Amino acid sequence: TAIIALRLEQEELKKLFEELVAYGICDVKIFSFTRNEARDISIEDLLARKPKDLDDSAVAAFLKDKVVLVSGAGGTIGSELCKQCIKFGAKHLIMVDHSEYNLYKINDDLNLYKEKITPILLSILDKQSLDEVLKTYKPELILHAAAYKHVPLCEQNPHSAVINNILGTKILCDSAKENKVAKFVMISTDKAVRPTNIMGCTKRVCELYTLSMSDENFEVACVRFGNVLGSSGSVIPKFKAQIANNEPLTLTHPDIVRYFMLVAEAVQLVLQAGAIAKGGELFVLDMGKPVKIIDLA
Incomplete structure:
Protein backbone atom coordinates (compact mmCIF):
# COMPACT_ATOMS: atom_id res chain seq x y z
CA THR A 1 0.00 0.00 0.00
CA ALA A 2 1.16 3.52 -0.85
CA ILE A 3 -0.31 6.69 0.67
CA ILE A 4 0.19 9.93 -1.25
CA ALA A 5 0.35 12.80 1.24
CA LEU A 6 1.24 15.56 -1.21
CA ARG A 7 -0.91 18.27 -2.76
CA LEU A 8 -0.41 17.48 -6.44
CA GLU A 9 -1.93 18.74 -9.65
CA GLN A 10 -3.87 16.12 -11.62
CA GLU A 11 -1.08 15.48 -14.16
CA GLU A 12 1.51 15.04 -11.39
CA LEU A 13 -0.80 12.71 -9.49
CA LYS A 14 -1.48 10.63 -12.59
CA LYS A 15 2.25 10.31 -13.34
CA LEU A 16 3.04 9.25 -9.76
CA PHE A 17 0.18 6.73 -9.77
CA GLU A 18 1.42 5.18 -13.03
CA GLU A 19 4.95 4.88 -11.60
CA LEU A 20 3.63 3.16 -8.46
CA VAL A 21 1.60 0.70 -10.56
CA ALA A 22 4.69 0.02 -12.70
CA TYR A 23 6.50 -1.01 -9.50
CA GLY A 24 3.63 -3.37 -8.66
CA ILE A 25 1.96 -1.14 -6.05
CA CYS A 26 -1.72 -1.09 -7.00
CA ASP A 27 -3.26 -0.28 -3.60
CA VAL A 28 -2.85 3.52 -3.65
CA LYS A 29 -4.51 5.93 -1.25
CA ILE A 30 -4.60 9.72 -0.99
CA PHE A 31 -4.35 11.54 2.31
CA SER A 32 -7.19 14.03 2.72
CA PHE A 33 -5.96 17.06 4.65
CA THR A 34 -9.50 18.33 5.20
CA ARG A 35 -10.74 15.04 6.71
CA ASN A 36 -7.39 14.06 8.22
CA GLU A 37 -7.65 10.53 6.80
CA ALA A 38 -6.50 8.40 3.88
CA ARG A 39 -8.95 7.38 1.16
CA ASP A 40 -8.74 5.22 -1.94
CA ILE A 41 -7.57 7.00 -5.07
CA SER A 42 -10.47 7.43 -7.49
CA ILE A 43 -10.76 7.67 -11.24
CA GLU A 44 -12.00 11.23 -10.71
CA ASP A 45 -8.66 12.10 -9.08
CA LEU A 46 -6.81 10.88 -12.16
CA LEU A 47 -9.01 12.40 -14.86
CA ALA A 48 -10.42 15.56 -13.33
CA ARG A 49 -8.97 18.90 -14.32
CA LYS A 50 -8.84 22.03 -12.23
CA PRO A 51 -11.38 24.44 -13.76
CA LYS A 52 -9.68 27.25 -15.66
CA ASP A 53 -10.73 30.85 -16.15
CA LEU A 54 -13.76 30.60 -13.89
CA ASP A 55 -15.13 33.93 -12.72
CA ASP A 56 -16.97 33.25 -9.48
CA SER A 57 -17.82 36.92 -9.08
CA ALA A 58 -19.65 36.97 -12.43
CA VAL A 59 -21.62 33.85 -11.52
CA ALA A 60 -22.44 35.24 -8.07
CA ALA A 61 -23.67 38.51 -9.59
CA PHE A 62 -25.68 36.52 -12.14
CA LEU A 63 -27.49 34.37 -9.54
CA LYS A 64 -27.64 36.57 -6.43
CA ASP A 65 -31.22 37.30 -5.30
CA LYS A 66 -32.70 35.69 -8.41
CA VAL A 67 -35.64 33.29 -8.62
CA VAL A 68 -34.29 30.29 -10.55
CA LEU A 69 -36.08 27.23 -11.94
CA VAL A 70 -34.08 24.08 -12.71
CA SER A 71 -35.71 21.38 -14.84
CA GLY A 72 -34.41 17.85 -14.37
CA ALA A 73 -33.38 19.06 -10.91
CA GLY A 74 -32.75 15.58 -9.52
CA GLY A 75 -30.40 14.39 -12.26
CA THR A 76 -26.61 14.44 -12.21
CA ILE A 77 -26.32 17.88 -13.82
CA GLY A 78 -29.58 19.25 -12.43
CA SER A 79 -28.76 18.46 -8.81
CA GLU A 80 -25.35 20.14 -9.09
CA LEU A 81 -27.01 23.15 -10.72
CA CYS A 82 -29.35 23.35 -7.73
CA LYS A 83 -26.48 23.17 -5.23
CA GLN A 84 -24.49 25.86 -6.99
CA CYS A 85 -27.51 28.15 -7.38
CA ILE A 86 -27.91 28.04 -3.60
CA LYS A 87 -24.16 28.48 -3.09
CA PHE A 88 -24.11 31.60 -5.26
CA GLY A 89 -27.03 33.26 -3.52
CA ALA A 90 -30.21 32.53 -5.48
CA LYS A 91 -33.18 33.98 -3.60
CA HIS A 92 -35.56 31.13 -4.43
CA LEU A 93 -34.91 27.84 -6.21
CA ILE A 94 -37.73 25.95 -7.92
CA MET A 95 -36.68 22.33 -8.51
CA VAL A 96 -38.73 20.57 -11.19
CA ASP A 97 -38.41 16.84 -11.89
CA HIS A 98 -40.76 14.04 -12.96
CA SER A 99 -38.82 11.44 -10.94
CA GLU A 100 -40.16 11.26 -7.39
CA TYR A 101 -37.00 9.60 -6.07
CA ASN A 102 -34.59 12.04 -7.74
CA LEU A 103 -36.60 15.03 -6.53
CA TYR A 104 -36.75 13.60 -3.00
CA LYS A 105 -32.98 13.12 -3.02
CA ILE A 106 -32.03 16.66 -4.07
CA ASN A 107 -34.67 18.11 -1.75
CA ASP A 108 -33.15 16.11 1.10
CA ASP A 109 -29.62 17.17 0.12
CA LEU A 110 -30.64 20.83 0.33
CA ASN A 111 -32.79 20.45 3.43
CA LEU A 112 -30.72 23.06 5.30
CA TYR A 113 -32.01 25.64 2.81
CA LYS A 114 -35.65 24.51 2.81
CA GLU A 115 -36.91 28.10 3.19
CA SER A 123 -43.34 16.58 -16.14
CA ILE A 124 -42.40 19.47 -18.41
CA LEU A 125 -44.76 17.90 -20.96
CA ASP A 126 -47.66 19.10 -18.77
CA LYS A 127 -48.07 22.61 -20.24
CA GLN A 128 -51.00 23.64 -18.05
CA SER A 129 -49.29 22.73 -14.78
CA LEU A 130 -46.03 24.24 -15.99
CA ASP A 131 -47.77 27.54 -16.74
CA GLU A 132 -49.25 27.53 -13.25
CA VAL A 133 -45.79 27.03 -11.71
CA LEU A 134 -44.29 29.89 -13.74
CA LYS A 135 -47.21 32.21 -12.96
CA THR A 136 -47.00 31.38 -9.25
CA TYR A 137 -43.25 31.63 -8.68
CA LYS A 138 -42.21 33.98 -11.52
CA PRO A 139 -38.67 32.68 -12.16
CA GLU A 140 -36.26 35.11 -13.80
CA LEU A 141 -33.97 32.34 -15.02
CA ILE A 142 -34.60 28.77 -16.22
CA LEU A 143 -31.78 26.22 -16.35
CA HIS A 144 -33.08 23.39 -18.53
CA ALA A 145 -31.34 20.09 -17.71
CA ALA A 146 -34.28 17.69 -18.17
CA ALA A 147 -33.67 15.18 -20.97
CA TYR A 148 -33.29 11.55 -21.90
CA LYS A 149 -29.54 11.24 -22.48
CA HIS A 150 -28.61 7.56 -22.73
CA VAL A 151 -27.76 6.84 -26.36
CA PRO A 152 -28.69 3.11 -26.55
CA LEU A 153 -32.05 3.60 -24.81
CA CYS A 154 -32.91 6.53 -27.07
CA GLU A 155 -32.01 4.38 -30.10
CA GLN A 156 -34.37 1.66 -28.89
CA ASN A 157 -37.11 4.15 -27.95
CA PRO A 158 -36.93 6.94 -30.53
CA HIS A 159 -40.55 8.02 -30.06
CA SER A 160 -40.06 8.56 -26.33
CA ALA A 161 -36.78 10.41 -26.95
CA VAL A 162 -38.43 12.78 -29.41
CA ILE A 163 -41.44 13.40 -27.14
CA ASN A 164 -39.41 13.96 -23.98
CA ASN A 165 -36.46 15.87 -25.39
CA ILE A 166 -37.91 17.87 -28.28
CA LEU A 167 -41.54 18.35 -27.26
CA GLY A 168 -40.62 18.80 -23.59
CA THR A 169 -38.06 21.48 -24.48
CA LYS A 170 -40.53 23.24 -26.80
CA ILE A 171 -43.23 23.31 -24.14
CA LEU A 172 -40.85 24.61 -21.46
CA CYS A 173 -39.33 27.23 -23.76
CA ASP A 174 -42.75 28.41 -25.00
CA SER A 175 -44.09 28.62 -21.47
CA ALA A 176 -41.01 30.53 -20.32
CA LYS A 177 -41.40 33.11 -23.07
CA GLU A 178 -45.14 33.47 -22.53
CA ASN A 179 -44.59 34.00 -18.81
CA LYS A 180 -41.86 36.61 -19.32
CA VAL A 181 -38.88 34.65 -18.01
CA ALA A 182 -35.82 36.82 -18.73
CA LYS A 183 -33.22 34.13 -19.52
CA PHE A 184 -33.33 30.48 -20.59
CA VAL A 185 -30.18 28.31 -20.59
CA MET A 186 -30.40 24.84 -22.13
CA ILE A 187 -27.93 22.06 -21.35
CA SER A 188 -26.92 20.34 -24.58
CA THR A 189 -24.33 17.79 -25.63
CA ASP A 190 -21.36 17.37 -27.95
CA LYS A 191 -23.40 14.58 -29.56
CA ALA A 192 -25.51 17.32 -31.19
CA VAL A 193 -22.56 18.05 -33.51
CA ARG A 194 -23.36 16.39 -36.85
CA PRO A 195 -25.46 13.88 -34.88
CA THR A 196 -25.20 10.18 -35.65
CA ASN A 197 -27.74 8.94 -33.11
CA ILE A 198 -31.29 9.69 -31.97
CA MET A 199 -30.26 11.41 -28.74
CA GLY A 200 -27.86 13.75 -30.55
CA CYS A 201 -30.50 14.52 -33.18
CA THR A 202 -33.09 15.43 -30.56
CA LYS A 203 -30.66 17.75 -28.77
CA ARG A 204 -29.70 19.48 -32.03
CA VAL A 205 -33.36 20.13 -32.79
CA CYS A 206 -33.74 21.51 -29.25
CA GLU A 207 -30.80 23.86 -29.83
CA LEU A 208 -32.24 25.14 -33.11
CA TYR A 209 -35.70 25.69 -31.65
CA THR A 210 -34.70 27.38 -28.40
CA LEU A 211 -32.16 29.68 -30.08
CA SER A 212 -34.78 30.69 -32.64
CA MET A 213 -36.96 31.91 -29.76
CA SER A 214 -34.32 34.29 -28.41
CA ASP A 215 -35.04 38.03 -28.58
CA GLU A 216 -34.31 41.20 -26.61
CA ASN A 217 -36.84 40.27 -23.92
CA PHE A 218 -36.07 36.55 -23.79
CA GLU A 219 -32.38 35.67 -23.82
CA VAL A 220 -31.67 32.05 -24.79
CA ALA A 221 -28.31 30.30 -24.67
CA CYS A 222 -27.30 26.67 -25.15
CA VAL A 223 -24.25 25.04 -23.59
CA ARG A 224 -22.70 21.86 -25.01
CA PHE A 225 -20.40 19.54 -23.13
CA GLY A 226 -19.33 15.91 -23.21
CA ASN A 227 -19.22 13.10 -20.69
CA VAL A 228 -19.49 13.99 -17.02
CA LEU A 229 -17.40 11.88 -14.65
CA GLY A 230 -19.57 9.49 -12.66
CA SER A 231 -22.93 10.56 -14.08
CA SER A 232 -25.69 7.96 -13.98
CA GLY A 233 -25.31 5.33 -16.68
CA SER A 234 -21.89 6.56 -17.75
CA VAL A 235 -18.87 4.33 -18.26
CA ILE A 236 -17.15 4.87 -14.89
CA PRO A 237 -20.01 3.66 -12.64
CA LYS A 238 -20.46 0.78 -15.11
CA PHE A 239 -16.80 -0.22 -14.81
CA LYS A 240 -16.91 0.09 -11.02
CA ALA A 241 -19.95 -2.20 -10.85
CA GLN A 242 -18.30 -4.77 -13.13
CA ILE A 243 -15.13 -4.73 -11.00
CA ALA A 244 -17.16 -5.11 -7.79
CA ASN A 245 -18.91 -8.14 -9.30
CA ASN A 246 -15.64 -9.66 -10.60
CA GLU A 247 -16.91 -9.32 -14.16
CA PRO A 248 -14.83 -8.51 -17.24
CA LEU A 249 -14.87 -4.85 -18.30
CA THR A 250 -16.88 -4.42 -21.50
CA LEU A 251 -15.82 -2.02 -24.26
CA THR A 252 -17.76 -1.22 -27.42
CA HIS A 253 -14.48 -0.74 -29.34
CA PRO A 254 -10.79 -0.53 -28.30
CA ASP A 255 -10.20 2.70 -30.26
CA ILE A 256 -13.05 4.71 -28.74
CA VAL A 257 -12.05 7.93 -26.99
CA ARG A 258 -14.13 10.17 -24.73
CA TYR A 259 -13.81 13.64 -23.24
CA PHE A 260 -14.47 13.80 -19.52
CA MET A 261 -15.24 16.62 -17.10
CA LEU A 262 -16.12 16.80 -13.42
CA VAL A 263 -19.79 17.56 -12.84
CA ALA A 264 -18.94 20.54 -10.60
CA GLU A 265 -16.63 21.96 -13.26
CA ALA A 266 -19.19 21.46 -16.02
CA VAL A 267 -21.92 23.18 -14.01
CA GLN A 268 -19.67 26.11 -13.06
CA LEU A 269 -18.93 26.62 -16.75
CA VAL A 270 -22.63 26.39 -17.61
CA LEU A 271 -23.40 29.09 -15.05
CA GLN A 272 -20.56 31.27 -16.32
CA ALA A 273 -21.86 30.88 -19.87
CA GLY A 274 -25.30 31.89 -18.61
CA ALA A 275 -23.81 34.93 -16.90
CA ILE A 276 -22.10 36.25 -20.03
CA ALA A 277 -24.79 35.24 -22.53
CA LYS A 278 -26.66 38.06 -24.27
CA GLY A 279 -29.06 35.79 -26.15
CA GLY A 280 -28.67 33.55 -29.19
CA GLU A 281 -25.32 31.99 -28.24
CA LEU A 282 -24.26 28.37 -28.46
CA PHE A 283 -21.38 27.74 -26.05
CA VAL A 284 -19.06 24.74 -26.37
CA LEU A 285 -17.06 23.82 -23.27
CA ASP A 286 -13.37 22.96 -23.52
CA MET A 287 -13.38 19.34 -22.37
CA GLY A 288 -9.59 19.00 -22.25
CA LYS A 289 -7.71 16.08 -23.76
CA PRO A 290 -9.55 12.94 -24.93
CA VAL A 291 -9.13 9.74 -22.93
CA LYS A 292 -9.02 6.28 -24.54
CA ILE A 293 -11.64 4.12 -22.86
CA ILE A 294 -9.32 1.11 -23.00
CA ASP A 295 -6.73 3.09 -20.98
CA LEU A 296 -9.45 4.06 -18.51
CA ALA A 297 -10.41 0.39 -18.13
Missing part, protein backbone atom coordinates in the same frame (compact mmCIF):
# COMPACT_ATOMS: atom_id res chain seq x y z
CA LYS A 116 -35.31 28.92 -0.17
CA ILE A 117 -36.28 25.83 -2.19
CA THR A 118 -39.53 24.49 -3.63
CA PRO A 119 -39.64 20.94 -5.06
CA ILE A 120 -42.19 20.49 -7.86
CA LEU A 121 -43.02 16.94 -8.96
CA LEU A 122 -43.95 17.64 -12.55
